Amino acid sequence: MFENTWNRIIEWFKDRSERAKLVRNFNEAARNAFVSGSVPTLLKADFSKGVKEYRHDLSAWINTGFRVQAFTGRPLSKAEMQFIGLTILSDESLIRRLIALGWDTLEVHDNKGTYGLRWKMMDHVVIGGILPEYD
Amino acid sequence: MDVLNNIWFYISIVEFVVIASLLIVILKNKKRKHGKKINKKDLLNSSEDVDFGGVIQSSFHAKGLYDTLIRKCHPDRYIDEKRRQIASELSSQIVENKHNYKKLCELKEIAVVKLNIKID
Structure with a gap:
């Protein structure tokens, strides 16, 4: 019992560190792309509360949302937000990593408008086949 | 003490x-x-190699390139059976990689060579 609890504590700290590293890497790549002029808009990833209904077996205790904010200076259209979201969701390795690190909700919104879009990550990846122990 | x-x-x-x-x-x-x-x-x-740069590039550039490619590589544009076949295969790959800018760039090169078309 003690060992199990100890493992969980260690696992939690590791996951926290990995999650922060992933967000940092994403933001760094976005900043580099913006500074070099290869993309017109700066993207920023952050943690968010997430949606309770989207939870899965690997969901973290808190902050299960992966929020991507686009600094556009104008409200983004639904199609634009949808394209950014679906681009992230179509990257299999990224989405697997996000799910493994405890995220369950992807959010995309801009810095001006009122609305954003949300996706349930589990709907966009099949991991049951390689994670039999979590079935 | x-x-x-x-x-x-x-x-x-x-x-x-x-x-x-x-x-x-x-x-x-x-x-x-x-x-x-x-x-x-x-x-x-196993997923250490997440290409964040690629994802960010794709978020802004994939749509434009996809629209161009899907229009230029539409099989109905080609009368010749061989080119029509190539265009058909390319179109399906373009649709599969709609959100992957790098892959779309590769498909663009293939389209230029195999279909003998100009894409800006």
Whole structure:
């Protein structure tokens, strides 16, 4: 019992560190792309509360949302937000990593408008086949 | 100050260090036993190569390139059966990689060579 609890504590700290590293890497790549002029808009990833209904077996205790904010200076259209979201969701390795690190909700919104879009990550990846122990 | 002068204080610290190192050794052995099992850790290690730059590029440039390619490579644009076949295969690949800018760039090169078309 003690060992199990100890493992969980260690696992939690590791996951926290990995999650922060992933967000940092994403933001760094976005900043580099913006500074070099290869993309017109700066993207920023952050943690968010997430949606309770989207939870899965690997969901973290808190902050299960992966929020991507686009600094556009104008409200983004639904199609634009949808394209950014679906681009992230179509990257299999990224989405697997996000799910493994405890995220369950992807959010995309801009810095001006009122609305954003949300996706349930589990709907966009099949991991049951390689994670039999979590079935 | 009395606590710092007490020998039992130092003994307890040494005991704590010994217990902690034993726990670490036990945990490491456990991990070795489950080394071959596919678990969350394996999943994380296998996906070290996440291309964030590619995802960000795709978010802004893939749509434009996709629209151009899907229009230029539409099979109905080609009368010749061979080129029509190539265009059909390319179109399906373009649709599959709609959100992958790098892959779309590769398909663009293939389209230019195989279909003998100009794409800006």
